[in-house]
Amino acid sequence: MRAVGWPLLGIAVVLAAFEVAPRVGVLPGSSFPTSSEVLVAMADLAGTAELWGALGDTLGSWAWAMLLAAAVAVPLGLAMGSSRVVERLLRPTVEFLRPVPSIALVPVLVLVYGTEPALTVALGAVAAAFPLLFQAMYGVADVDPVALDMGRAYGLGRFRRAWRITLPSCAPYLATGLRIAGSVALILVVTGEYAVGVAGLGREVYVAQSAGAYDEAYAWVVLTGLLGMAVNLGFGALERRYLWWHASRRPPVTGGW
């Protein structure tokens, strides 16, 4: 079969399964819309201000979360990767905090922020910070010492070494960190909206679900998934565009698996 044949077949099979299952009663039809109903609901949403408003709210929180996380985690990671002292000082604390699921902060954040977007920003930022921090740390620790020595021998100053050697060497690590952080942050922003009622895609899912409008609820859910895919693919495309020169051109972490 040709290149697009199998993926299309896979999508068709899943759509058909969710078209038939609620009709014949394999899934309870009262709470499972058929896939055609969901597609119609998605088409209905497409032109509405509701959709673009919710999308804007979610993406706004996401962008702030990413900015905050990057502003804190990247410098910290770079410092931990380039200085043994800093690493020894901070590593145990970071390792302790890393496994704490950021969602555990929700009850506390609700008390502080209520249903303000600041809640989802904080949630997303905490979750995005860890992949960024670790990628920055590994990236700067992996700079070729020979290249640094050569830069020193050629009389490059500290600043130019950082700009010309260290930064390009860790760029792919940072790019991977950004992509992972982007997906994780989006998931937590939407989860926060869904669980607490902050404006955005997640709240629309909740509202539609509580109103019993299941076709609309699943339309929002699928849209959320598509947005997640778009973020992931978008960062992947940026990497291919701006890091093509890098020797690694890393194995297919973005595209097919």
Added chain:
Amino acid sequence: MTAGARVGSALGRAAVGLLVPVALVALWWWTSRDSDSYLFPPLGEILESLRDDWFGDRLGSDVAPSLRRFGIGFGLAAVLGVAAGTVIGLTPWLRRATQPVVELVRSIPAPLLFPIALVLFGIGDGSKVALIVLGAVWPVLLNTVDGVRGVDPQVLDVARSFRLPARTRLGRVVLPAAGPMIAAGLRIGLSVALLLTVVSEMRGGTNGLGFRIRADQRSFDTASAYAGVLVIGMVGLAVNLLFVAVERRVMRWHRGARGLLEPDRRPGSDRRPGQAPRPEPTAPEAAP
């Protein structure tokens, strides 16, 4: 370096590592000591609640049920993810057919799917476990697919020319070779599973860490809610340490296993530039 000096420097390193946590806790204690804001209870009260409530009655009534759901959910996700990932990874057409759907479903935040789990599995433990599986299975599955695909084709050819039966090829060649990738996926799945355990309990139920913290928050018992967050942190740390210990034992033969916690800084190690020292779980991390 003499043995004594080595012990001394190890102790010194541990002391340096403790410096920041101790300073942070001291700062927290000091700034919150007279706080009467319900948002920011004194650390002393939090620790009292931790000792009296969480390490008292709630250990059996809330922490244990959470751990049970977490264990069942993660176990199921691991088995399903490795099994499906192996089949998909070894079958090129199936991989191509499932890829778009898998990419979409794993991009959906799992908590949004909780109502489906509720309808299908009821309001008891079933729906909570289902939600955990639904979220934690993706990183395991994707990493298994990648790991199985990454097996050196020459090794597979050799196994085939020696006429190893398919079962032996799978158990002795394919799965061990994919082991490090699978382990990396399992470790991400572990964090996702813990997160979803808490989320599922916050949404519904009658006990568990998530339920209790939410209840504390609603009755403005903030100190107890903070203490619950600390308990979740301890559980997360404990299961991660346990996992790393098991992984080290199982993967002892693999050279990557040695660099797990310390980044490998030796020049000339055989990693490719741009790759984290362990098969750093990349895209699949986006699973909850």
